[in-house]
Amino acid sequence: MARKILCVAEKPAIARAVATHMSGGSFQTHAIRGNQYVKNYEFDFNFGDPWGHCSVTMTSVIGHLTGLDFERQYKGWQSCPPSVLFEAPVNEDVDKDKLPIAENIRNQARYSKALFIWTDCDREGEHIGSEVRNQAKSGNARIEVKRAKFSNTERAHVLRAAREPVDLDEYQANAVSARIELDLRIGAAFTRLQTLQLQAVAAVLKEKVISYGSCQFPTLGFVVDRYLRVQNFKPETFWGIKVMLQREGKKVNFLWKRVHLFDRAVVTMMLERCLAAKEAKVTKVAQKPKSKWRPLPLTTVDLQMMGSRYLRIDSQTIMKVAESLYTKGFISYPRTETDQFDKAIDLKKLVEKQFPDTEWGQYARDLIDGNFRTPRSGRHNDKAHPPIHPVSWVSSSSLNANEKKVYEFVTRRFLACCSDDAKGQSTDIEILYGDETFHANGLLVLERNYLDVYVYDKWESSQQLPKFEYGEKFVPTEANIFEGKTTAPNYLTEPELIGLMDANGIGTDATMAEHISKVKEREYVVVNKRGSGRTSVEELIPTRLGVALVEGYDNVVAGLPNSISLSKPFLRKEMELRMLEVCAGTKTKSEVVQQSLDMYREVFIHTQRRIEMLKAACRKYLVD
Template sequence: MFFFEKPSAMRQLQRLFKSPNTVCVAAEGHLLSAEEPGTVRADWKPWRFETLPIVLDAIPVRAGRNRSGQSHAPKLDAIRQALRGADRVVIATDPGREGSMIAWEVLEHLGWRGPIDRLKLGALDDLSIRRAFAAMAKEPDSGGRDYAAYLEALCRQYEDYHLGLNGTRAISLRLRPPAFREPWRFGGVQTPTLAILADLETRIRDFVPRDFFKVGLSIVTRGGAALELWHAPKDRIFDAGVAETVRAAAARWSGRLAVEQKDVRRPPPKLFSKDTLARRCAKRFGWDPQHTAKLAQELYDKGYLTYPRTESEHLPDSQKGDAAAVVAAVVSVLADCAPLVPAADALVVRSGLKGHYVRDPGEHHAIVPLRKVPSGAGLAPDLSRLWELVARSFLAAHMPDGIDARTTVSVEVDTPLGPRRFAVTGSVVRVPGWRAIYGAEADADADAVPGKAKRDDDATVARLPAVGDGDAAKAAGAEVATAVTEPPRRITRGELPVVMGRLIDQVDDPAAKRALENPANPNEPKGLGTAATRDTMLPKLMKSHYVALQKGKDPSIEVTEVGLAFLAAVRRVFPAYGDPVGRAMFEAELGEIGRAPTRAEAVRRAEAFRRRTRDRVGELIGAVAGSAVLDVAPGARPADGPSRPPTPAMLAYAVALAERKGLKLPRGLKGDSRICRTFLGQHGEPRPERPAGAAGGAGPRPPSPAMLRYAQNLARQLGTDCPDNVSEDFEACRRFLDAHAPGTPPRAAPAPRGKARAGRPRRGAAAAAGGDAPEAAF
């Protein structure tokens, strides 16, 4: 019995099977889902801190449901029936932990104890399928090794289940401030990912711009050629006096030019991993990483691309011989590339970590096209664009380097502070090489490190005048130009998976960098999560209102006050869960389960991991139990439902209050009535006690002092007097404000006291609190 992950993959192989004794089944994803705690024990259903920690030796499972809500029970029954007549099972799900788990969890649930082989299909074209069968035949213990991968995935699920369940309940019950209505969701990978974003958000918010200075030197040669050179040292000049000293010396300079001419080779970029492909598609097409992953999976299922859920950017040395055939297939579709690509015997094959082919690229190699190519109008537009992007990357990888002729003109100026170098560089394309495949887009594909400030580039010009080394020249003038330091860039939606996978690029501490290195595969350092799950983190963080997306083609991720408050609570109670580097180290240890040499060793490592998880959960609950509710600033934004702007009267009062008390308005107050209401509740004057005679409607109640003061100020601005009863009657004061406050719509006649108007929200200045107590804004 062959066990596939999807019917599409099953159909690709069924056409090759000739034996009538072969049975095929397809799972269509995970058929089992974890039971809710309340179905295991009734007292675990309500959220009560005294029932924590909730710990299970194994997660109970049941038949899950598909996206349409239909139960997977019939499919499980069909697989059970197929197993009854089988003497061997071949797992042919997608390669990787997730694919292994899809099959193994069903086989174990159904009690299969027969022999199992693992067929790893890196691609679904005929040649790749035959190679996969040959590899399986050479590995008699392929099933045992795959069981280790399954146990690693199972342990990840075990930790996610227990940490998410216990952490979310504990933190929400004990640490979450009352103003927050929704749960504070917690996760082993999700929370450290938030920490990366929150630390960057803090650096951006705390960033104070500083002026720095560049010195420009205009020179003219004896032959009349004019040039502008710049002194912009790596260690920026922040002292205006230093800049002026350098400028004055430069203005008196005369001497000879140093001209350096050299060819600069530009090799093609690396091939795509899942994360780098998502980043490129986000940058070029504005696609969400999950959309890119879905398209790549569909192209894999159709047999046009290799397996897409990979962390590698390299191919194995064994596939060097395939390059010519794949290139020929690709250019049969991309006809514009045919004249640009070298002949089959002249293709460039680069080996080593700086090239494209290595001895061991990891569990799965880079994403590349196959001999099978789409023809005609067989693909939807987005699928076609993605295939072409990957195909051009493969072509570029087998083309010659680009060569730029680069000329640098420099002079050395003696100053009272020592010699200072002034320079300018000009560069022209001498040999386009692989860049011919991309045309004008070639240079646009350079990717900066996410989360870092923009680098200062050397002064460059498109074309330099004809000057020679040693030509005499003198200064024609000098100037000081002022620039401003820039904060780090926010990480974008498309960059987040790359950041999680290459955490090493985000840390500056040398010890942390060394800890994140992977000596076995330097191109794949330790990171957070797996290639298959990284693009699911952002939707989870957004669902919890920890982050929000800004506008743009590839929008930047901004951490909200909720996210900052939640992370502060986690780090105060259990700092290890807010440490991305520590989590990456932990993930590397978890990966050792999947690399166990035998099934017995994998079982031993998995059980040790589960014990450790149970201990960590107990420590987390103990730490939360001894901690107090977090004190959150009024700018923290509650996450209960969509926000709406405060009313003009409410906002005007908040501004006046801040000016009078010398306070800073919280971030987001002008656009969110909840933040404004929290600020007013903390800093506004308390309402006066209602006279005894006013209780129960026996008489009018007066407005609050702040409400009356706002009405009097408004009257002065309008050049009129307040009505006589405004100072004594809250309702009269409210009517005056509703009628005259800027931007406030007229209010309908109030319903009799004690009778609500169904379906009519209250509006206007007096309803600024937006709820049951209209006077709360004042």
């Protein structure tokens, strides 16, 4: 009998895609008992040396199999002082709803020579792989464990991954395991402490869970930070000089190189020097080709930001819609950090699939007829998934309103990536007037290229400038002072918040939207609609509770050496750096867990000691 090999992917969709490629399309599907999503696919495959021709069962998990929790006697909120949660014993158990999946793996492992792990090639995937291995080993202690390394589900790539397996990366799995333990201990300890302490402070807090999380608090912190900047803003008056020339029936406005200054007397004096000089002299006439670059291949964060901005769909809804388009086979996997296409992907074939579309089909045909360009490459590659792109064409009539918008966006973005940059010509004129420099700029768009399909970008010709000669002199038609006021920043919008989270390493592409909805659910943040109709903007504003928590924690650590408030992203960032050290093998999991716990424990002790400050902040905002 042929040897048997068990393959396990991170999710059902990957199991199916990999089984399809490995089997050449002919496999048997078996349902498993107790879970409707996970299937076992059976087929034969020749792995080459040393495994040779084998019979294969390809199955999957559904994300993590296990969860970490405190032992039973520490689960009650009154069972121990919250500080004990920094050391209380914890257990890793298979989640209740994952029991049938774990059992399936143990059963299949029993008759298998080897286990091939096909989880995503990222840190979490490595950990999920170790969970799968543990189950397989408990079904068959002698099973050999290998890992398939793949970054997309293109056929040749998958086959090569099957024939050149590597080993699980224990370092990465350990880093995740450290993250899991830290998130649990720190989240539970602070949540219990602040909930139990603050519920008594104000009637409105009585039944509330006031949660703390190393991601949700910095998320709240960003919102509060902007809010306070808006509240504390004091407008300042500024002055500037503008110069205008009428020539060939056109008005040319020259802008001041200094933009504006905050001292009126100085600006007046400078203008007087200009006027005294009478003539301005042209010091630069530059005509140069200018292009507007086509967009980068689409990542999750970009999809969420663009979605909020142009499609007017909040980031969590966007992800749900994208997920459903993915499940139906219309777009690629929507959770990716990669903004570069792998050379192995046949992009032209994907473009051709869009031919039937009534709106952009002709554009796609023009690309294939000679306008196709290889997409730009960004600097990110998660080595797990390609950029988001359409994988098949679907008629808009078979999609609901949001699906249609998201599919259209993903497709237009993809076609834009495969297009040429927009090209134009810019003209820069610089003049010296007295001692001051001014400039005027003109733009002529010559070829729209990608802009024709990517309707979300705007780039338009400005009014054309009349002719200027280098060195020529002229008397400006007008030169005078203008006055203005600095304006307050706006409240934070969701795309801006996602940008901040991304830049500060708060959450992952898959979870940022969840953290935002969590701070709304906890009533730390509310959404306010400014303006109306198509120009309306949704702003994030902290509630009184949200402001109180941030102010309270800022006060708790104020004046302490190395004070790092929980409302800031730094503690989380440091934790992330330590995890990278575990991945590199320079630190062990337990070293990192201890170090990070020490760091948070210090803040915890200060918080307990100065709990009155936290309570006072809540009283200030929540008790009239």
